[in-house]
Amino acid sequence: MADQPVSELTTTQANQEATQLREQLDSWRKEYYVQDAPTVEDHTYDMHYQRLLDLEAAFPEIVTPDSPTQQVGDVTLPGFSKVTHTVPMLSMGDVFSIEELAEFDARTKQNLGQDELEYNCELKIDGLAISLVYENGKFVQGSTRGDGNIGEDITANLKTIKSIPMTLTEPLSIEVRGECYMPKASFAKLNERQEAEGKTPFANPRNAAAGSLRQLDRKVTADRNLDTFIYYTSSFEALGASTQSEALQRYQELGFTINPHSRVCHNMDEIKAYIDEYTGQRESLSYGIDGIVIKVNPVSQQDELGNTVKVPRWEIAYKFPPDEQQTVVRDIEWTV
Numbered sequence: 001m002a003d004q005p006v007s008e009l010t011t012t013q014a015n016q017e018a019t020q021l022r023e024q025l026d027s028w029r030k031e032y033y034v035q036d037a038p039t040v041e042d043h044t045y046d047m048h049y050q051r052l053l054d055l056e057a058a059f060p061e062i063v064t065p066d067s068p069t070q071q072v073g074d075v076t077l078p079g080f081s082k083v084t085h086t087v088p089m090l091s092m093g094d095v096f097s098i099e100e101l102a103e104f105d106a107r108t109k110q111n112l113g114q115d116e117l118e119y120n121c122e123l124k125i126d127g128l129a130i131s132l133v134y135e136n137g138k139f140v141q142g143s144t145r146g147d148g149n150i151g152e153d154i155t156a157n158l159k160t161i162k163s164i165p166m167t168l169t170e171p172l173s174i175e176v177r178g179e180c181y182m183p184k185a186s187f188a189k190l191n192e193r194q195e196a197e198g199k200t201p202f203a204n205p206r207n208a209a210a211g212s213l214r215q216l217d218r219k220v221t222a223d224r225n226l227d228t229f230i231y232y233t234s235s236f237e238a239l240g241a242s243t244q245s246e247a248l249q250r251y252q253e254l255g256f257t258i259n260p261h262s263r264v265c266h267n268m269d270e271i272k273a274y275i276d277e278y279t280g281q282r283e284s285l286s287y288g289i290d291g292i293v294i295k296v297n298p299v300s301q302q303d304e305l306g307n308t309v310k311v312p313r314w315e316i317a318y319k320f321p322p323d324e325q326q327t328v329v330r331d332i333e334w335t336v
């Protein structure tokens with residue numbers, strides 16, 4: 001039935017197929033949103049969702065109020081209230097080769113009318129983005145990135161993470177962002193326990209961190225040994241920093257944990273050296289990284305470049321090739 005054109009179906013047939021689709025979609029949503037362990041690609045989910053939309057459009061009488069098509073917007077888990085990010089949490093443009101990175105460098109120089117730029121290079125931590133809000137130096141709210149505009153309030157869970165300060169060293173009212181991640185050693189221990197208890201192991205540290213953060217029971221989160229690196233604030237004026245590298249120092253002074261491997265680079269050669277160094281160190285780091293983030297260092301130039309609808313023009317993520325091809329791609333790169 002599923003591949004029969006909707007126009008050839010009877011109402012009964014459409015209703016039967018729609019009911020099956022709703023059950024299938026609901027179970028996939030539960031895997032994705034509740035267990036953080038999806039078993040199908042987004043594309044598969046989207047194809048079935050579109051089929052249900054087509055059926056319900058052709059046969060409006062079969063629509064049910066609990067149909068996934070009737071739940072508007074991003075589904076938040078029961079028990080987590082929504083948080084609207086006052087400054088949207090943008091995503092990141094990404095490139096997969098040094099050549100594309102050189103194009104980003106050339107384009108950015110041209111946009112700024114400069115022939116030399118200062119970048120801040122950072123490891124791209126493989127965790128999930130969080131937002132932390134402080135009022136007069138007190139932690140008041142924490143949330144997930146969600147869809148960039150609306151996330152889930154996970155304040156109680158974030159309070160169990162040792163690297164998140166409840167009080168800053170200065171009474172600032174700021175919102176900061178960073179990556180919450182699970183160290184590799186904690187991930188291995190957690191999966192041993194999952195298997196020992198007959199539970200499904202997590203696919204990777206990122207899923208484990210997401211699943212641990214979005215636990216309704218904060219005691220479970222507390223037991224997962226999560227950690228954070230802070231890298232951004234939407235309240236730059238409150239910070240008193242004029243570059244990304246100075247801002248990182250300020251986050252540390254305020255009591256946050258920052259990643260110790262950031263480096264100011266002045267040209268593509270220095271950026272390439274940084275990428276090569278940390279491509280080689282990847283396995284030895286105690287946490288997962290999936291690339292390098294290159295940011296224009298002066299905030300004034302970041303503001304001048306601005307953002308597109310989805311991503312800042314002043315930063316790019318260089319993504320490592322997927323593990324299985326890593327050695328092959330790396331060899332080719334060495335001959336370049």
Ligand SMILES: CC(C)(C)c1nc(N2CCN(c3ncccn3)CC2)c2cc(C(N)=O)c(N)nc2n1
Pocket residue numbers: 090091092122123124125126127129145179231232293295312315
């Ligand atoms: C604030 C900016 C936009 C410059 C920014 N955004 C980031 N991200 C955005 C996209 N994010 C995202 N997440 C889920 C879906 C789409 N985008 C996840 C964080 C950064 C992530 C890392 C990292 N991982 O180590 C980092 N050192 N710096 C970042 N800087």
